[in-house]
Every structure is written in C-alpha cells, then in structure tokens.
Amino acid sequence: xxxxxEDIKTGQFRQAYLLYGQEAYLxxxxxxxxxxxxxQEGDTMNxxxxxxxxxxxxxxxxxAETMPFFADRRVILIQDSGWFKxxxxxxxxxxxxxxxxxxxxxxxxxxxxxxxxxxxxxEAGCAVEFSTQDETTLKRWxxxxxxxxxxxxxxxxxDFFLQKTGSDMENIDRELxxxxxxxxxxxxxxxxxxxxxxxxxxxxxxxxxxxxxxAGRQKEALQLYYDLLAxxxxxxxxxxxxGRQFSLLVQVKELRAxxxxxxxxxxxTGLHGFIAGKxxxxxxxxxxxxxxxxxxxCVKTDEAVKNGRMNDRLGVxxxxxxxxxxxxxx
Numbered sequence: 001x002x003x004x005x006e007d008i009k010t011g012q013f014r015q016a017y018l019l020y021g022q023e024a025y026l027x028x029x030x031x032x033x034x035x036x037x038x039x040q041e042g043d044t045m046n047x048x049x050x051x052x053x054x055x056x057x058x059x060x061x062x063x064a065e066t067m068p069f070f071a072d073r074r075v076i077l078i079q080d081s082g083w084f085k086x087x088x089x090x091x092x093x094x095x096x097x098x099x100x101x102x103x104x105x106x107x108x109x110x111x112x113x114x115x116x117x118x119x120x121x122x123e124a125g126c127a128v129e130f131s132t133q134d135e136t137t138l139k140r141w142x143x144x145x146x147x148x149x150x151x152x153x154x155x156x157x158x159d160f161f162l163q164k165t166g167s168d169m170e171n172i173d174r175e176l177x178x179x180x181x182x183x184x185x186x187x188x189x190x191x192x193x194x195x196x197x198x199x200x201x202x203x204x205x206x207x208x209x210x211x212x213x214x215a216g217r218q219k220e221a222l223q224l225y226y227d228l229l230a231x232x233x234x235x236x237x238x239x240x241x242x243g244r245q246f247s248l249l250v251q252v253k254e255l256r257a258x259x260x261x262x263x264x265x266x267x268x269t270g271l272h273g274f275i276a277g278k279x280x281x282x283x284x285x286x287x288x289x290x291x292x293x294x295x296x297x298c299v300k301t302d303e304a305v306k307n308g309r310m311n312d313r314l315g316v317x318x319x320x321x322x323x324x325x326x327x328x329x330x
Contacts, residue, residue, distance in 0.1 A: 003126050004030065008037045013073075014125030016095055016104040018118065020084065020111040021130035025169030030128070031077070031107045038075050038103060045069040049077040057090040064094065064102040072101070079107040088117035095120040132167055135272040142172065146189065149180050153189045159274045160191045166201040167272055175199070202233070206241045207278070209320070210249075214285035218324035225320055235312040236305065242319065243298035250291045252276070253283040294323050 007013050017034060019027050039047045046068045050060065060076060068074040083091065084106070095104075095117075104121075111118055111127070121127055133141070139158060146153055153161070165175045175198045182197045183189050200208075205228060212221035228238055248269060255265045266276035283291070301319055304310035 001128055004034070004128050007126075008033055011037065013038055013103055015098055015100075015102070016106070016121040016125035018084065018106040018108065018111065018121045018125075018127040019130065020106075020108045020127065022109060023130040023132055023169055024109070025173060026130040026133075027107055027109075028170075030130070031079075031105060034105055035075065035077065038073065038105075040071065043071060046071045046074045047077070048075075049079070050081070051079040053080070053082045055081050057088070060091060061094050064099055064104075066102075067099075068101050074099075074102045075105065076102065077105045077107070081106070081108065083117050084108050084111035084115050086115075088115070092116040092120040095124045098124065133169065135162075135167075135266075135274055138162065138167060138169070138172070138272075141169075142176065145176055151180075151183065151187060151189055154191075157189060157191050157194065161189075161194050161198065162272070162274055163204060163278075164194060164198045164200050166203060168201075171201065202228075202241065203245075206238070206245050207282070210242070210245050211282055211285075213320060213324040214282060216324055218321060221320050221324045222317065225317065229313065235316045236302070239298060239302060239305075239312070239316050239319070242316070243295060243302070246291055246295040246298060248279060249283040249286065250288070250295060252279045253286070253288055253291065256280055256283065290323070294319075297322070 004017065019031055019034075021027060035047070048063055055078065060078070064074070064076060066074065081088070098104075104125075106121065111129075113119075118127060139162075142158065142161070143153070161175070161179075162172075165172045178197045179189055179193060183193050186193075205224060209221050209224040209228075212218075212224060225238065229235070248271070251269050252265055252271075255268055260268070262276045262280055265280065266272060269276070269279075271279060286294075297319060301310065301315045305312045305315050
C-alpha cells in the first residue's frame with residue numbers, strides 16, 4: 001500500500017499494478033485513484049478497460065504494443081479476468097519485456113501468489129491486497145465520515161450500526177449515505193435512526209432467527225424465515241446460512257470452554273470483536289450436543305432436498321420447528 005501511495009503522489013509509475021482482495025470498496029477506490037493519476041481526464045484514446053473472463057489475451061498484447069496518441073503512456077485496465085487464479089500465461093510472458101509506454105492496472109477479487117501472472121506483475125510493478133478491515137479500522141473510518149458531516153454517534157450506536165451493516169465497506173458506505181440524508185437536520189445519529197433506515201444484512205437476520213430458536217420463540221423464528229422467503233431468498237441459501245451459524249456456534253462454544261476471551265475467539269473464527277460477544281452469548285443458550293446435532297441435521301436436510309426426498313421450503317421449516325421446540329438448550 002505504501003508503495004502504491006508513493007507512486008500516485010510522485011507520478012513515477014510502475015508498468016503493472018495488481019489490486020486484489022475481498023474488500024471491493026477499497027480496491028475500487030484505489031483503482032480509481034491510480035487511473036486518475038495515470039490518465040488525463042477524458043482521454044479515451046489512451047485508456048482501455050476490459051472486464052470478465054472472456055478477455056482475449058492476444059487483443060490485450062496487440063493493444064499494449066500500440067504507441068500512445070499524443071500522451072506519455074497508454075493505460076490498460078483489466079478487471080475480474082480470473083487470470084490470477086488460472087490462465088494469463090501469455091500476458092505473464094509479455095510482461096517480461098513490455099512496451100515501455102504501456103501500463104497495466106489489474107483489479108481482481110482473488111489471486112493466487114503462486115500464479116505466473118501474479119509473479120510477473122510483482123516483478124514489473126507491485127501487488128496490493130485489500131482484505132476485510134478489522135473492527136478498529138472500520139470504526140475509525142466510520143467515525144471520520146460521521147465527523148465530516150458534523151454529526152456524532154454513541155459507542156453503542158456505532159456497534160448497533162455495524163451489527164446491521166456487517167463489515168463490507170461498500171454496504172457501510174451506502175447505509176451511511178442513507179443515514180446522513182435521514183438525519184440531515186440532526187447533530188447526532190441515534191439507534192432509532194439506524195433502525196429506521198438501515199437494512200439488516202442476511203447474516204444478521206439468520207442470527208436473529210437462531211436467537212429466537214435458542215430462546216424457544218418458535219413463532220418468531222418461523223416469522224423471520226417467512227420474511228426471508230418473502231424477500232425472495234432461496235430456502236437452500238437460508239439452509240446454508242443456518243448451517244454456517246450452527247458451525248460457528250460450535251467453534252465459539254469450544255473456544256470459550258478452553259478459556260479464550262471474545263477478542264481471541266473473534267480472531268480464530270473470523271468474527272469481528274463486536275460480533276464475537278454476541279455469538280458467545282448465543283452459544284451459551286445451547287448444549288454442545290444440541291448444536292452438533294443441529295449441524296448434522298442441516299447436512300441431512302440438504303442431502304434430502306438435493307436427492308428429491310424433501311421439499312426445500314418445508315425442509316428448512318421443519319428444522320426451525322424442531323430446534324425451537326427442543327429440550328436441552330443451555
């Protein structure tokens with residue numbers, strides 16, 4: 001990251017940049033900053049953009065060999081090609097002796113560091129990974145955005161906001177814009193404001209459903225399921241996320257039994273600190289054998305649906321009914 005920022009600042013560019021990782025918001029932000037620094041605004045003659053898995057490498061190489069038109073450089077942006085997982089050999093070979101006036105920007109969600117093209121880009125330029133940001137970084141970024149709007153938010157309000165949005169920065173950005181519009185004439189953002197306009201992410205809805213199951217609130221758990229179906233969520237995706245939730249609860253309960261605190265549990269399971277505590281509380285509502293049985297039943301339901309022995313919607317409903325009425329919760 002430091003090298004990328006330095007290149008943008010000085011205007012001394014390398015011939016290839018790879019921006020990769022799961023944090024699409026940051027990846028796109030730096031892609032745009034790099035492009036703006038390398039290409040004059042409105043210069044369509046010397047900037048070309050390609051996206052998707054059907055890009056022709058030979059076409060890219062032919063274009064790369066074309067001299068820029070009344071400019072110092074030609075810039076080629078390639079996104080979501082999949083070449084950094086498989087393929088891209090022709091371009092990897094080309095980058096050994098590229099045209100000195102052509103510069104590449106690659107933007108990919110995933111990259112294998114053993115891949116030939118990955119190694120070629122690192123040799124010719126630099127590769128920067130944009131991974132999911134940690135809780136401290138996210139909170140600092142959100143508070144900075146809120147301060148810029150001359151507003152304030154409490155610590156509990158900030159936690160509540162993140163519980164609603166999850167850690168994806170693109171989603172956080174969208175929800176912040178909605179909040180700013182909703183609280184236009186207010187100096188502070190409250191939990192009531194957040195609840196009024198912010199959309200809870202799918203994983204949050206699943207968490208609430210399992211919370212209702214754990215508390216034996218069968219009617220509420222089923223209503224949350226029906227709400228998801230009304231939003232056109234496929235039953236099999238809901239089943240996958242229920243299974244994922246039970247799997248996480250098993251891991252959390254095991255780690256808690258070993259004496260790990262919430263922070264360490266978060267690190268080991270990939271849960272942010274503000275969420276890990278909620279999972280610890282939820283896991284305490286179940287006995288371990290019930291959690292493992294529920295996880296196994298998710299797998300059985302998945303197999304029964306795929307083999308045609310059970311209807312998908314009914315299969316998930318039966319799972320919810322069983323575990324919201326079961327004895328032996330913690």
